[in-house]
Amino acid sequence: PPVLAWSGRLLTWGLLSWAWWRLSRAVVPVRWFAVLTAALWVCFTEHFQMAGEWAVGGMEAKGFAFVLVLLGVEALVRNRWNRAWLLLGAAAAFHVLIGGWSVVAAGLGWLWLGRDRPTLRSMWPGIVGGLLLSLPGLVPSLVQNWGTDGELVRQANHIYVYQRLCHHLDLGQIPTHYIRRFVLLTVFWIILCRATPAAAAPRRLRAFVVGAIGIALAGAAITPLAYFDRALAAGLLRFYWFRLADVAVPMGVALGAASFVVWKLQSRPAAGRCWLAVAIVVACVQVVIHAADCARPTPPPADRLPDYVAWWLACDRVVRSDDIRPQARFLTPRMAQTFKWYAGRAEVANWKEIPQDARAIVQWWRRMNDLYATGSRQPHERWHESLAELGPRRLKHLGAKYQADYVLTVNRPRLPLEVVYENRSYIIYRLQ
Numbered sequence: 001p002p003v004l005a006w007s008g009r010l011l012t013w014g015l016l017s018w019a020w021w022r023l024s025r026a027v028v029p030v031r032w033f034a035v036l037t038a039a040l041w042v043c044f045t046e047h048f049q050m051a052g053e054w055a056v057g058g059m060e061a062k063g064f065a066f067v068l069v070l071l072g073v074e075a076l077v078r079n080r081w082n083r084a085w086l087l088l089g090a091a092a093a094f095h096v097l098i099g100g101w102s103v104v105a106a107g108l109g110w111l112w113l114g115r116d117r118p119t120l121r122s123m124w125p126g127i128v129g130g131l132l133l134s135l136p137g138l139v140p141s142l143v144q145n146w147g148t149d150g151e152l153v154r155q156a157n158h159i160y161v162y163q164r165l166c167h168h169l170d171l172g173q174i175p176t177h178y179i180r181r182f183v184l185l186t187v188f189w190i191i192l193c194r195a196t197p198a199a200a201a202p203r204r205l206r207a208f209v210v211g212a213i214g215i216a217l218a219g220a221a222i223t224p225l226a227y228f229d230r231a232l233a234a235g236l237l238r239f240y241w242f243r244l245a246d247v248a249v250p251m252g253v254a255l256g257a258a259s260f261v262v263w264k265l266q267s268r269p270a271a272g273r274c275w276l277a278v279a280i281v282v283a284c285v286q287v288v289i290h291a292a293d294c295a296r297p298t299p300p301p302a303d304r305l306p307d308y309v310a311w312w313l314a315c316d317r318v319v320r321s322d323d324i325r326p327q328a329r330f331l332t333p334r335m336a337q338t339f340k341w342y343a344g345r346a347e348v349a350n351w352k353e354i355p356q357d358a359r360a361i362v363q364w365w366r367r368m369n370d371l372y373a374t375g376s377r378q379p380h381e382r383w384h385e386s387l388a389e390l391g392p393r394r395l396k397h398l399g400a401k402y403q404a405d406y407v408l409t410v411n412r413p414r415l416p417l418e419v420v421y422e423n424r425s426y427i428i429y430r431l432q
Helices: 002-027 033-048 062-077 081-094 094-115 118-141 150-164 176-195 200-228 229-235 243-267 270-293 308-319 338-342 358-372 386-403
Strands: 329-331 406-411 420-421 426-430
Touching: 002 033, 002 200, 002 243, 002 420, 033 081, 033 094, 033 176, 033 243, 062 081, 062 094, 062 200, 081 094, 081 150, 094 118, 094 200, 094 243, 118 426, 150 229, 150 358, 176 200, 176 243, 176 358, 200 229, 200 243, 243 270, 308 406, 329 386, 338 358, 358 386
Parallel strands: 329 406
Antiparallel strands: 406 426, 420 426
């Protein structure tokens, strides 16, 4: 698995770098500026996002979708709209929301361009072709809840939007300072647009960013609907209205700032060199911060549990044990994300891995409450700190109910159960 992960990451990062180079050259055709704009884009995406979106990360469908989105925006900037529709449609095949919202943003941008846009008739081949390319991602998302009871779908939407993924989907539950910093970056982008003369290519890029902002504003307008019809609001908000703007606005700022610097270098060289120095400093600070993070021996971001080393050793013991069969199932801490990766065994449920279809979402939520809930309505008291708090009788009952053979939890308080393994922080009990 580590070889697969690193091979996939290098492939994804290489493709993203190539796609960004093409887009940056289309907007700012100056040698080496693509390196500067890439660093600025990553910096602004990381530090000014509002709803948790990212473009440069691990190996998953989203990374490949963003490769196609960048190539699609590059085609749009070069006024090759048919190619843009094809590429954005292909992005939806990998990740239906990333590609789908990019298509909508491009469509809104086409409307915003006014007289500078191509005719609708001339774009029909690309639109139809893009729709056909999107079907592998679009059709499963449309049919996954066919035949499911409507009340079950409403429950799943409520869980998805207001319980599990509210920090991505519900503007009312996104931290206020996240919203403020994103608005600040958007205002800065508007100032850049007003300060820089717009050639045809930058105007088409701006049109795409305007489209992404328009989608986010539509999501903001839907949010208050929860006060009148919470089920309808949840059904609409589950489509991640805010997350394309998290990537598109930093894209607009990074490329807009480079366009501004180039314009200043041509019109007022001394001022242009000063602005170029500022941009380089911002980009270098981001790189230095990441280099410092990599140099420190910190736990992987996915391991949010206390005492990472002890957690890893407990999981490694499961792998090396001759007594724990490969088909064994475990009860694990609620916030554990890496048990299956390290231990190679099944677990009943965890907080991270929410399903996507309505029936499975409701089942997952019932499991989470059955395993970890305290019964309190206070948000900070809703979940048990550890499975050890449930006691031996409750753990044995849950083990029988969910066919779990073992429980992996913290070693305090100690429980009167058979111990399979123990280290300084974690313990494995046998349940069956």
